[in-house]
Amino acid sequence: MCTAESPQNSRSVGPSREMPFHGQVDLHCHSSCSDGILSPAALVSRAKANGVEVLALTDHDTCAGIAEAVAAGAGLGVEVIAGIEVSVAWGKRQLHVLGLGVDPEHPSMEALVQAQRRRREARAEIIAQRLEKRGFHGALAGARAQMEEGAEVLARPHFARWLVAAGHVDSATRAFKKLLGPGKIGDVKPDWPELAEVVELLHECGGLAVLAHPLKYGFTRTVLRRLLSAFEECGGDAVEVVCGQQTPVQTRDLAAMAVEAGLAGSIGSDFHTPGQPWAELGIARMPDGVEPVWNLWQNGRPIRPVR
Incomplete structure (x- = not known):
């Protein structure tokens, strides 16, 4: 948690100025x-x-x-x-x-991206191991197969899509409710940065x-x-x-x-x-x-x- 006193805030939240664009954001x-x-x-x-x-x-x-x-x-x-x-x-x-x-x-951004990728890969391996123990074999390879071309991040939605494609659940929503959501076996919390x-x-x-x-x-x-x-x-x-x-x-x-x-x-x-x-x-x-x-x-x- 952030409990230390904040530095001098450099943003200005004064009177609104005209929006620099006029369409939807x-x-x-x-x-x-x-x-x-x-x-x-x-x-x-x-x-x-x-x-x-x-x-x-x-x-x-x-x-x-x-x-x-x-x-x-x-x-x-x-x-x-x-x-x-x-x-x-x-x-x-x-x-x-x-x-x-x-x-x-x-x-600094490039370093953050690389560090987050390592954290996500480690999490994916743990999720796959837990799913394997529950009888969902081939979880890691299956999740990787659900990644779109060019994807650089392996995430829980890829496991959810695989679970649906493999016939284990009928929807991604169900996958999260049963296996991947908060408190479930796929709820693995990496050592995220503060x-x-x-x-x-x-x-x-x-x-x-x-x-x-x-x-x-x-x-x-x-x-x-x-x-x-x-x-x-x-x-x-x-x-x-x-x-x-x-x-x-x-x-x-x-x-x-x-x-x-x-x-x-x-x-x-x-x-x-x-x-x-x-x-x-x-x-x-x-x-x-x-x-x-x-x-x-x-x-x-x-x-x-x-x-």
Whole structure:
């Protein structure tokens, strides 16, 4: 947990300035380079079809798809922002933090990606061993076979897809409920880097740090408020006030907590695959009353769209 006093905060959360773009924004999505289905180019094309003009590609623990996404965006008129979703530790809890506008070629980013890949590979081997003991033979090879071409991250959704393909369960949702989700045999927690360490690294690499999908952790309201306070103390910049499926009441509540914690708001679909309307590209809208994260790009904490 982040308990130390925070350094002088360099962001300016003053009066909002004019938004630097006028179309829809999606600042959280995944391609086949991690656990998504679509290639980076196909992802950008789908975003364009959905009216998205600014898209952040935030694959899990990798920046491998950024170059392809940028090239596709240049041809389609979609501004692509280099992003990443990093798995981190907050005490004994696991969280995800987005880096928006990071430099994929920064030495610290390259080192982080390599370290996360090693952690994920080690986790995948443990998951496979546990599944083997339960009679699910060939789990590791099966999960690898579910990785899309060019994927650099082996993740639990690949095991879920294999379990479905092998006929062990009837859906990926069922795979997580029975075998891969919290408290199940596939719930293996690697030695993720600490929250404060990752926030500092993302800033070092030129990006903003955004707490991803805060409602997905199952925290009580008290713990969630403590997390937002700790994130701000660590130098975090924003929290996703809209991500995937949530009610208007939840959105208003998150927006109020973001303001209370002194954090800006971000939005994203957390898109992984077509056919999930609650997590479709471009679905999220920024609620009133919270400072949009893109204002920070103009108010002293610029992030660089990749050119």
